[in-house]
Amino acid sequence: MKELTKQQSKVLACVEVYLNKTGFPPTRAEICKELGFKSPNAAEMHLRALEKKGYIAIQSGSSRGLSIIKSQQSFESMHDSMPVIGLVAAGSPTLAEENIEKRIPCDPSLFSEGFDYFLKVKGLSMIDAGIHEDDLVAIKKTTLVKNGDLVVVRIEDEVTLKYFHQQDHLLELIPANKDFATIKIDLREQEAFVEGKSVGLIRTH
Template sequence: MGLTNRQKEFFLFIKNFLDEYGYPPSVRDIAKGMGVTSISSVKKMLDRLAEAGIIKKDSSKARGIELINRGVPLLGRIKAGTPVFSEENIEGYVELAEKFKNTQNLFCLKVEGDSMIDKGIFEDDTAVIKKQPDINEGETGAFRINDEVTLKTFARKEGYILLIPANKRYQSIRVTSKDSFEVIGKLIFVLKDFN
């Protein structure tokens, strides 16, 4: 898509606003939400997003913004193996089947590695994650450990957390109170590319 970080921030603001309220933001809503004092700066940013082909603008309407692609954002790669850092950069969008109408709080990550193969999760699969701050025992999810991101099954032990792979060649990752740890979200399903 080739957007700058600031353009991505504006696009995500518009998408999140639309998901939350069911209608697009006005130029003033965007200015307020993005902390911009100049309405003309917002209009210029909207022009750039329209040129990039990700929004349509109708200047005759106060809320005349339409997203071209309302798919689930593909944010990069997640290691199913040893954790690696995964930047939240939008690389594209994944269109989900019609039955998945509510895509709010969903995002996708491409899987790297083979530590989850016994759960049927392979390299280059697309993991669809629901962003949430907690996860239940035995659920698989995306986790950030000391600024690295991994896909594993969650278990809580006395005094620590265990992130368990689904491949006997890999050891579980033990997370203690000394580690920086965050639940990014729960794995909802995996998309496979059979080409």
């Protein structure tokens, strides 16, 4: 699929937004109004380019005869899908594109509270909570967590999934496996960031 110029991209976005808002595609004139062009031919030319590059189809002779072939919108918003993030050790911007292993076709309302991404579990530290290696834990980004919540915490460059327990300056990250030790952190000496909490889990057999 050929690359789009900035303006072509704008026009395609305009068509998609209009379609989402009204349920039918815009006319050339409407695209112009939306994007500030003064001639319908400006829109026409961009549409022709988009057609040639395979992003849209134009039904000639039909008013508003546009249809989207390849959407620009991230797959996210069109047919809802949620990103799967590996439990990576390094890097901080968890939801950065390069950390997304794949996407699962489902929408955020799959779990009642909503969630932001799936975290792919590594290791067996939570096995007694019924959380296995490669399970996908649905994470809702929040820093508001209670003792006993299953949380994602970042300590320096390490991200971990554990039960949360904090009393005053002592943060305890408790595993669900007797072979693993509880991580104890004195928050006066070391920083720890709560990235979110688990609201659900999915597993593929």
